[in-house]
Amino acid sequence: MWKPxxxxxxxxxxxxxxxxANWISEDGFVVHQTGPASFEVPWRGRSAVRDFWCAAGSYVxxxxxxPGTTRVYxxxxxxxxxxxxxxxxxxxxxxxxxxxAVIGSPKGLRAAHAVTFCDR
Numbered sequence: 001m002w003k004p005x006x007x008x009x010x011x012x013x014x015x016x017x018x019x020x021a022n023w024i025s026e027d028g029f030v031v032h033q034t035g036p037a038s039f040e041v042p043w044r045g046r047s048a049v050r051d052f053w054c055a056a057g058s059y060v061x062x063x064x065x066x067p068g069t070t071r072v073y074x075x076x077x078x079x080x081x082x083x084x085x086x087x088x089x090x091x092x093x094x095x096x097x098x099x100x101a102v103i104g105s106p107k108g109l110r111a112a113h114a115v116t117f118c119d120r
Contacts, residue, residue: 023063027118029055031063037090038075043083049099050117052086057114060090068112074098 023031029051033039041055053072060066073095076087080099089095095107102109 023059025055025058025118027051027054027058031055031059032085034087035089038088040076040085040087042085049080049086052080053098053100053109053114054118056086056088057109057111057116058118060111061115066090066111068110068115070111071108072111072114073108 021033025031029041029044029047031039031041039056039059041052044051056072060070060072061068070090071092073089073092074086075089075094075096076085078097078099080086092108097107098109100109
């Protein structure tokens, strides 16, 4: 069931005019595309895990224009050391725990759920 979503995500990443450029979230977090279905959010001082997820979800929803049901997976090790970026993917390969207290699936969040971390 996730294969059509990944195919759509890959197409959006590849066909996006800004696919090689950086994207900046409303909260000022930069998102770097690192592969056809992967990206990272660099550390920006006093960043909580939820801040990285907010930027990742916003990137998937508003830059890639993918549905809120698109699953986003953290691929960087937990816990993230201070000063390190957090890496994400639209593929479950190499998925790590989210680093959040989440009921249900321990790996990956829907983009719409990640965007809720922007609301504070």
